[in-house]
Each structure stands twice: as structure tokens, then as C-alpha cells.
Amino acid sequence: MVISMWKNLLQTMKERILQQRRMSVYNQAHGYEEELVKKQLQQFAGGSINLTKEDSGIGILTLNNPKIMNAFTGTMMLELQERVTELENWKDGKGLIIYGAGNTFCSGSDLNVVKAISNSQDGMNMCMFMQNTLTRLMRLPLITVALVQGKAIGGGAELITACDFRLMTPGSEIRFVHKLMGLVPGWGGGARLVRIVGSRAALKLLSGATRVDPERALHLGLSEETLSSSDEAGALEEARAWLSQYTEGPASVIRATKEMVAAGRELLLEAALRTEKDIFGTLWGGPANLQALATRPKHK
Numbered sequence: 336m337v338i339s340m341w342k343n344l345l346q347t348m349k350e351r352i353l354q355q356r357r358m359s360v361y362n363q364a365h366g367y368e369e370e371l372v373k374k375q376l377q378q379f380a381g382g383s384i385n386l387t388k389e390d391s392g393i394g395i396l397t398l399n400n401p402k403i404m405n406a407f408t409g410t411m412m413l414e415l416q417e418r419v420t421e422l423e424n425w426k427d428g429k430g431l432i433i434y435g436a437g438n439t440f441c442s443g444s445d446l447n448v449v450k451a452i453s454n455s456q457d458g459m460n461m462c463m464f465m466q467n468t469l470t471r472l473m474r475l476p477l478i479t480v481a482l483v484q485g486k487a488i489g490g491g492a493e494l495i496t497a498c499d500f501r502l503m504t505p506g507s508e509i510r511f512v513h514k515l516m517g518l519v520p521g522w523g524g525g526a527r528l529v530r531i532v533g534s535r536a537a538l539k540l541l542s543g544a545t546r547v548d549p550e551r552a553l554h555l556g557l558s559e560e561t562l563s564s565s566d567e568a569g570a571l572e573e574a575r576a577w578l579s580q581y582t583e584g585p586a587s588v589i590r591a592t593k594e595m596v597a598a599g600r601e602l603l604l605e606a607a608l609r610t611e612k613d614i615f616g617t618l619w620g621g622p623a624n625l626q627a628l629a630t631r632p633k634h635k
């Protein structure tokens with residue numbers, strides 16, 4: 336009995352590790368040694384990443400380091416990875432809102448960390464770690480929204496591109512400042528920005544280190560809506576209401592919809608079509624489908 340429980344546990348852990356590897360971009364084959372990178376990041380402590388899972392199926396992820404405008408310390412990078420793992424395993428989840436504590440989003444990497452790891456190898460390790468985490472975030476079967484209050488700067492601007500949608504509050508700003516630091520984005524924000532706003536607009540925003548206010552973000556398709564509240568509680572409430580338009584209904588259907596769109600966004604057409612078929616197969620004749628057929632045959 337104990338042996339069989341132990342075997343099941345090992346099997347589940349193995350499946351989880353394999354699933355995480357499938358969702359990630361880098362592994363040992365790319366010279367990426369995750370355990371070493373984690374050990375190094377652990378040395379730069381401060382702040383936290385907090386997750387609450389609401390009964391509605393909406394998760395709230397808070398970037399919490401307001402003394403330095405929610406800049407990412409090493410331990411925050413590690414905690415973000417842990418929270419993403421938690422979200423991958425949250426089977427009732429439908430949506431996620433990411434926001435920053437203290438009325439501002441995030442000012443990127445903690446500059447103390449940037450200075451301490453300013454050699455090429457350490458920079459590459461941090462880059463691969465954050466790309467893996469943000470790619471897994473992007474591929475979550477949840478509809479994700481970045482709520483931008485105050486500033487989303489550098490890595491903070493990169494993080495918002497890993498979400499499906501962005502909402503901005505009045506007076507807020509998105510800015511890819513990398514060029515001013517002699518850099519380009521390294522957390523995957525460059526590749527994702529091109530897919531969101533197109534290559535011409537992305538080139539302007541990156542090479543101009545342009546300040547993007549809510550009006551310009553709307554015009555570029557970088558933001559969906561400018562909210563009316565500027566304060567944290569009001570903005571969060573508005574973001575919840577906005578997101579719930581899309582998370583209404585059975586979790587199985589919402590999650591399948593996001594997975595299908597993510598496949599369409601990332602895969603070549605034939606692979607995306609096959610994935611769509613597989614996802615369709617998980618719903619056809621399932622409980623949500625049968626109940627809809629029994630109770631709501633018309634859509635007037």
C-alpha cells in the first residue's frame with residue numbers, strides 16, 4: 336500500500352517536471368543549469384510575489400516590493416516561478432490579474448541585482464530563467480491581464496507582454512528603457528512585443544525608449560482599455576469586472592479556449608489545427624457541452 340502510494344507520488348512528480356520542461360524554452364541541452372541559477376538568485380533577497388485564488392476562478396498575483404517600485408529581486412524571480420507552478424496546477428482557475436503593490440506596476444530588475452551579476456554568463460542565466468518563467472506564464476490555460484498602474488519599466492514592461500491583455504489606469508506609463516541601459520529586452524519582451532504591436536511599432540518603442548501613455552497604448556493595441564480608477568482597490572475591481580466578461584462559464588471551456596488561442600498564436604497552421612482538434616475532443620460530448628445542449632439550444 337505504502338509502496339504503491341509512493342510510486343504514484345513519484346509518477347505525479349515526474350509528470351509535473353516533464354510538463355514544466357515542455358512549457359519552458361531552455362533546459363540542459365541549451366547549457367542551462369536551473370539549480371545553479373536558482374542558487375545564485377537566492378542571494379538577492381527582498382520583496383515577494385503573492386497569489387490569492389478567488390472562488391470565481393480569478394487569481395490575483397501581486398508584485399510586492401513597493402520600496403523600490405516593485406523591482407524584481409532574485410528571490411522575487413524565484414517566487415514568480417513558484418507561483419506560476421501553482422497556477423499550472425490550479426485546475427479550477429479561469430483568469431489571472433497581475434498588478435503591483437503601492438499603485439505602481441514594476442520597474443524591472445532590481446538594479447542592485449543587475450550590477451552584481453553584470454558579467455555575461457550570469458546575465459544569460461537570469462535571462463534564460465526569466466524567459467522560461469514568463470513563457471510558462473504566457474502558456475497558462477488562464478486568461479491573463481496585466482493591470483498597469485504607475486509605471487511598467489524595463490523588465491516590468493516585458494512582463495506585461497506575457498499577459499493576454501493589458502489594462503491601464505489614468506496617468507500610467509509603459510516604457511522599454513533597455514536601450515538607455517545599453518541593452519535590449521532579455522525576458523522575451525522583444526519577441527512578444529513584435530507579436531502584439533507589429534514589428535514597426537515595436538522597433539519604434541524599443542529604439543526610442545518611448546514613454547507609452549494609456550492613449551498611445553490603446554492606439555497601438557498594447558492596451559485594451561483605460562480604466563477610470565487610479566486607486567488600487569478601484570482599479571482592481573474594474574479589472575475583475577472586465578476580466579469576468581470572459582471568464583463566465585465552465586472552467587473546462589474557458590481553459591480550452593485559452594489553450595486553443597495560445598496554440599494558434601505560437602504554432603504553424605497545421606500543428607495549430609491538430610491541437611485545436613485535440614482540444615475540441617476534450618469538450619465534445621463532455622458535461623458542459625451536454626448541459627448546454629439540454630438547456631440552451633438557442634442563442635438569441
Ligand SMILES: CCC(=O)SCCNC(=O)CCNC(=O)[C@H](O)C(C)(C)COP(=O)(O)OP(=O)(O)OC[C@H]1O[C@@H](n2cnc3c(N)ncnc32)[C@H](O)[C@@H]1OP(=O)(O)O
Nearest residue numbers: 402403404406442443444445446447449486488489490491
Ligand atoms: C530586464 C532589464 C531591466 O529591467 S533593467 C532595470 C530597468 N529599470 C530601471 O532602470 C528603472 C530605474 N528607475 C527609474 O528610472 C526610476 O526610479 C523610475 C522607475 C522611473 C521611478 O521614478 P520616480 O517615480 O521618480 O521614483 P524614484 O526614482 O524616487 O524611485 C523610488 C525608489 O525606488 C528605487 N528604484 C526604482 N526602480 C528601481 C530598480 N529597478 N532597482 C532598484 N531600485 C529602484 C529608486 O532608486 C528609489 O529608491 P530611493 O528612494 O532613492 O532609495
